[in-house]
Amino acid sequence: MRPMDLMEALGELPEEDVAEELAYAAPPKRTTFLVSKPFLTGVSAAACLFVTVGLGFGIWAGQQEIESRPPQETAAVLQTQTTTQTTALSTTQTTSTAAHFRTQTSSGTASAALASSTGLTTQTTAVSVQTRTAATAIVSMEPNPEPVITTEPPMDTTAVQLPETTSAAPETTTQSQTVQTERTTRPTTTTDPPSMDTDPPGGATAPVHGDAPYPGEPAFHTQVSGMQWTITPVCMGDEPETFELPYQITGERYRIESVETNDSASSPFRLYQLYDAELGRYWLLSQFPMNGFSQEIYWDSGTVQVENLQDVMPVAQISGFVITYTFPEQSPEYTVCWTDGNYIMVMSGSDSRLLTLDLPEHFRTE
Amino acid sequence: MVSDESIISRLHERDESALQDIRRLYGELCCQMAYRILENRQDAEECVNDMLLAVWNSIPPNLPMSLQAYLITLVRHAAINKAKYESRQKRGNGAFTLALDELAEILPSGEQVESAVECRELMLAMRAFLSSLKPETRHLFMQRYYMAESVQTIAKKNHMSESAVKVTLFRTRKKLKEHLRKEGLL
Structure with a gap:
């Protein structure tokens, strides 16, 4: 077959086909934009420039704000640190021996709960804090600011040390360490430091003395009678203002509620650090949604179980002090609770944008 | 304005003025069609003449539904036949x-x-x-x-x-x- 044969075959098409083709009207020309393309390009370029400059200025302003804070303030509570590393609240190292527990968190704003059951002596433990875009806010609930707080000026503005009583040797986590907090021994209800010779209830923990309440943010201070806690919500990978702060602590169960104000559910990580000043122990609670319902939960000690609203489910995976559990899609409401025998903490939420931390009443130390 | 129906009717009546109207109304269209195939104005006009002759000979008895399509088909056929002959002689470079x-x-x-x-x-x-x-x-x-x-x-x-x-x-x-x-x- 030659091309001309095809042409001839086309010429044999019925008249109506040809007539139809001749009557075919080409679609109308697309309307031209009222705004010219160069104008749109210019506007887009200007918008990009504006955003870039705005971001740059915002970062600069944030750094200036951090640098302008007094050392005590920095040492005490609020630490905002931006690094370029992408290690996200990853490692929670725990060395558990018969004598002590030591928790070391290498990323995320994490103060470790150091627990020692025997032979505890006062030592200084460095707590490493590393966040990518982390904002740390500590909510202090101290009805009686009686404790004498001695905060020594840090040797380095980025290094603050937290003395605590463990039998462990002083250890400083060095992996991308960005902030260290030095804390002095802080008696709670008595002038004496908590005795480390006595096993705390539950037997698994030993006091870790908390830091001073954050002086710069009065809104963060909520007094609850009979309690001396320090609660540290940390938002990582998100701008701090995406949360409505302060976290509210209400009711008998001391609900700590966090609701994101944006719609994007872009906060991949939350961490709550609760400090029981009575016993001098930390609870390190974090929520790290891997996806819609996958959570990674850190805690310092105790038995952990995860449950949704219907039934208690076994923990999917426990590695050290890290629990990873994927919530089934059909039960978006969930409750996570864990206990070490004395304390039970319950964290519940309906989705990744709403997190409610219920603190049972008996968590109080009276 | 001369309608296609009028032209076809006059062709059936063997009125030669119908051919003049066809040339006036569709001559250029058909010539362009042939020209695109033959790439030669003179050959294209010859094809138009051949087309007019074919129209005169085929109507009647034919009764085209669309006179334009009928004319295009005829002139195209004539042009392709001519192109087949011409292609043995030379090869063009047109569309x-x-x-x-x-x-x-x-x-x-x-x-x-x-x-x-x-x-x-x-x-x-x-x-x-x-x-x-x-x-x-x-x-x-x-x-x-x-x-x-x-x-x-x-x-x-x-x-x-x-x-x-x-x-x-x-x-x-x-x-x-x-x-x-x-x-x-x-």
């Missing part, structure tokens, strides 16, 4: 020649379709193929390979870019090749 080259890409052999039966089968296959195309695509295909219009002209008429026309035609040719293969014509 029609390029269209032939494009179609040659999908035709593996150079054997001529000899019999009328084969030609009829090919026509039916082409018709089926065209009916399977979307109207816009079919229109592009017909403009290129029936009306022998250049890609530039097609793009302008259809408010498309030349590259878009080329891409559409290329894909349509591939479909045609597949269709002809399924029909056992390749």
Whole structure:
């Protein structure tokens, strides 16, 4: 077959086909934009420039704000640190021996709960804090600011040390360490430091003395009678203002509620650090949604179980002090609770944008 | 304004003024059609004359539904016949020649379709193929390979870019090749 044969075959098409083709009207020309393309390009370029400059200025302003804070303030509570590393609240190292527990968190704003059951002596433990875009806010609930707080000026503005009583040797986590907090021994209800010779209830923990309440943010201070806690919500990978702060602590169960104000559910990580000043122990609670319902939960000690609203489910995976559990899609409401025998903490939420931390009443130390 | 029905009616009455009206109304259109194939104005005008003669001889008895389509078919047929003869003498470089080259890409052999039966089968296959195309695509295909219009002209008429026309035609040719293969014509 030659091309001309095809042409001839086309010429044999019925008249109506040809007539139809001749009557075919080409679609109308697309309307031209009222705004010219160069104008749109210019506007887009200007918008990009504006955003870039705005971001740059915002970062600069944030750094200036951090640098302008007094050392005590920095040492005490609020630490905002931006690094370029992408290690996200990853490692929670725990060395558990018969004598002590030591928790070391290498990323995320994490103060470790150091627990020692025997032979505890006062030592200084460095707590490493590393966040990518982390904002740390500590909510202090101290009805009686009686404790004498001695905060020594840090040797380095980025290094603050937290003395605590463990039998462990002083250890400083060095992996991308960005902030260290030095804390002095802080008696709670008595002038004496908590005795480390006595096993705390539950037997698994030993006091870790908390830091001073954050002086710069009065809104963060909520007094609850009979309690001396320090609660540290940390938002990582998100701008701090995406949360409505302060976290509210209400009711008998001391609900700590966090609701994101944006719609994007872009906060991949939350961490709550609760400090029981009575016993001098930390609870390190974090929520790290891997996806819609996958959570990674850190805690310092105790038995952990995860449950949704219907039934208690076994923990999917426990590695050290890290629990990873994927919530089934059909039960978006969930409750996570864990206990070490004395304390039970319950964290519940309906989705990744709403997190409610219920603190049972008996968590109080009276 | 002379209507097509009036022209056809006068042709049936053997009124030669109908041919003058055809030349006046459709002469240039037919001449352009032939010119695109032959690339020669004189040959194109000869084709128009041949077309007028064919009209005079075929109407009556024929009663075309669309006079324009009827005329285009006739002049195209005349032009292609002339082009077949001319192609033995020389080879042009116009839109029609390029269209032939494009179609040659999908035709593996150079054997001529000899019999009328084969030609009829090919026509039916082409018709089926065209009916399977979307109207816009079919229109592009017909403009290129029936009306022998250049890609530039097609793009302008259809408010498309030349590259878009080329891409559409290329894909349509591939479909045609597949269709002809399924029909056992390749």
